[in-house]
Amino acid sequence: VTSSLGLPALSRVAICGGTHGNELSGVYLLRELQKSRQEEAPDSVALVTVMSNPRAVQQCRRYTETDLNRCFTDATLSSPISDRTPYEIVRAQELNALLGPKGSADAVDLVCDLHNTTANMGTCTPTSRGRNHSIQPSMSPVLLHLCPLDAMEIGPQPHGVIRADIMGIMAEGVRLMLDWVCRFNSGEQFKGDKMEVYTLVRNVDYPRDPATHSIIAAIHPQLQDRDFCLLHHGDPLFLHFSGKTECYPWAEPLYPFFVNEGAYYEKGIALSLAHKNTVGIPPICVQRD
Amino acid sequence: VTSSLGLPALSRVAICGGTHGNELSGVYLLRELQKSRQEEAPDSVALVTVMSNPRAVQQCRRYTETDLNRCFTDATLSSPISDRTPYEIVRAQELNALLGPKGSADAVDLVCDLHNTTANMGTCTPTSRGRNHSIQPSMSPVLLHLCPLDAMEIGPQPHGVIRADIMGIMAEGVRLMLDWVCRFNSGEQFKGDKMEVYTLVRNVDYPRDPATHSIIAAIHPQLQDRDFCLLHHGDPLFLHFSGKTECYPWAEPLYPFFVNEGAYYEKGIALSLAHKNTVGIPPICVQRD
Incomplete structure (x- = not known):
């Protein structure tokens, strides 16, 4: 008991x-x-x-x-x-x-x-x-x-x-x-x-023009709408307006969330990355x- | 020729x-x-x-x-x-x-x-x-x-x-x-x-509270995202926040477009209705x- x-x-x-x-x-x-x-x-x-x-x-x-x-x-x-x-x-x-x-x-x-x-x-x-x-x-x-x-x-x-x-x-x-x-x-x-609890590891900003601070890439179509789907090294992260794909650069797989939240452009957050834990x-x- | x-x-x-x-x-x-x-x-x-x-x-x-x-x-x-x-x-x-x-x-x-x-x-x-x-x-x-x-x-x-x-x-x-x-x-x-050309027949506003002018219904889930799909008499148009469904009241079938355009709430347009014509x-x- x-x-x-x-x-x-x-x-x-x-x-x-x-x-x-x-x-x-x-x-x-x-x-x-x-x-x-x-x-x-x-x-x-x-x-x-x-x-x-x-x-x-x-x-x-x-x-x-x-x-x-x-x-x-x-x-x-x-x-x-x-x-x-x-x-x-x-x-x-x-x-x-x-x-x-x-x-x-x-x-x-x-x-x-x-x-x-x-x-x-x-x-x-x-x-x-x-x-x-x-x-x-x-x-x-x-x-x-x-x-x-x-x-x-x-x-x-x-x-x-x-x-x-x-x-x-x-x-x-x-x-x-x-x-x-x-x-x-x-x-x-x-x-x-x-x-299941997702704990923030880091926020990731959009790629930006260093001079104007304007964004130069969007969330990659393969990541868009896929919050909480584990990202691995080399997975597409951003599609630059120039056509170039920018990939997930980290060795440790992490879970994305708040992917392309409209209000976070001004806060410099394109997505957040988290650990997943199971809490009793x-x-x-x-x-x- | x-x-x-x-x-x-x-x-x-x-x-x-x-x-x-x-x-x-x-x-x-x-x-x-x-x-x-x-x-x-x-x-x-x-x-x-x-x-x-x-x-x-x-x-x-x-x-x-x-x-x-x-x-x-x-x-x-x-x-x-x-x-x-x-x-x-x-x-x-x-x-x-x-x-x-x-x-x-x-x-x-x-x-x-x-x-x-x-x-x-x-x-x-x-x-x-x-x-x-x-x-x-x-x-x-x-x-x-x-x-x-x-x-x-x-x-x-x-x-x-x-x-x-x-x-x-x-x-x-x-x-x-x-x-x-x-x-x-x-x-x-x-x-x-x-x-194909769609010609505006009328705009339809959200149902509103007569006193506050606040909207009291959303686009019905069966209409949401179905622009250019012909509407017939009795098809669901709005889902009132009270739970009631409000249906398409007109006899003539028409084509909806600009269904739930965010910028048109202030203009009093929930959707527009059109005739479809084929133009040579x-x-x-x-x-x-």
Whole structure:
């Protein structure tokens, strides 16, 4: 008999959409949740729904002045506000007051932040534990306890476009997450399990013109849409506009993800490369007071 | 023996990219053409390459203040400029001075304007003859003579993303167009042919909340990615976020195109509907002086 690990109840859950204003599955799913909140929320969960960046949503842009999703560092959350502070920093501090303060006893127990990607990544849960950035290709509710601030990342979907299939998958993901939280809070015991976790090794930028910094190659057609398919030395990585193929130069095979994400051109990321690990999840149950 | 229709030589050709700054195939193909122009341009053609909206390209947005592609009306091209004139209107007048003036003897003989769409439309040539908006699902060079200001529209590609496959198709389209123009100018006789032309009947908006104007439905999964597939009465059109399916309400079957084009949400167009016609193209050759 294995004894379960007791963990605190997830009493207060926040669902956030529109952290990036042109990732439309989350924007419209959130509006639907706000209409039907009364029926949807399970009894044992206090649900908060938040449109994270309403100004960017209104303009259908990722952000208006700076990327909101990079504003939740302790330094930015405690920086003084002036007339010239970017909107997103002001908004991050508002969200921290509403849902946090981050790390405090007053904070909600779980944040589910809804995102889309142009990459063919399916449904993923990017998480950040200290400096260790990881991604799981299907959401494991058990993971929620390890990383209380999580994103749900679903693609491929062009930014500024809503696809019914992608929005349907996100709606089902949110339903499963809330259902799991409700069952957990009600005392159900969950068996141990294993889970695939991809841990970031490095980001790879597009080949660029040294003088203009303009990109001079696209993701190779043989790599496009093949996120999480292992890359080996010599596999095609980029197709230069000149016609030349540039290959994977490393000896160690790694897994690509965020392949050709539209919002990452400006961040200098053409794809990310990861190790795959299998992580054991212990049996868990809610910790009774 | 059928005698050929004699048409003037296409001596001066302009290729434009970045009319919409986030439609990246044209942006990067244009930069490549500008690097290699000397080798590429056939002898019998004077080729001009233009980045239409450099400010929007730099920001990777469709436009900065107003849609440049709607600024080429006679009224806008002759409107007075002040400090408050939107950048794109100023730029349209610059482009008209560079490539036109529109309709004058000084104008270039052919403009090929490179566009992308998020819709699954393949390679199309949208044209406008008076008030009759048409689209051809594959580019017919003979059409160039009927509509000297043409676009080449290729999808699906997310805005702000470059896909090597889509850029490759566009590069091949430009190469074929220039090759055809060169052969035509050199005196080659072209046989008559037939061509499919789709003529706009109406645009259809997304279902919207009457109070907020927010969309309340997405393109139905059975219609998504099926541009140019005939729609009949009762076929699924929209999937409401509430779960309800809304069907094609008209008795007359029509062909959908620009299905779920990201830039058209703001224009109130979820899809366009067209008649299909077959147009006869006469045999043509260059008109000798």
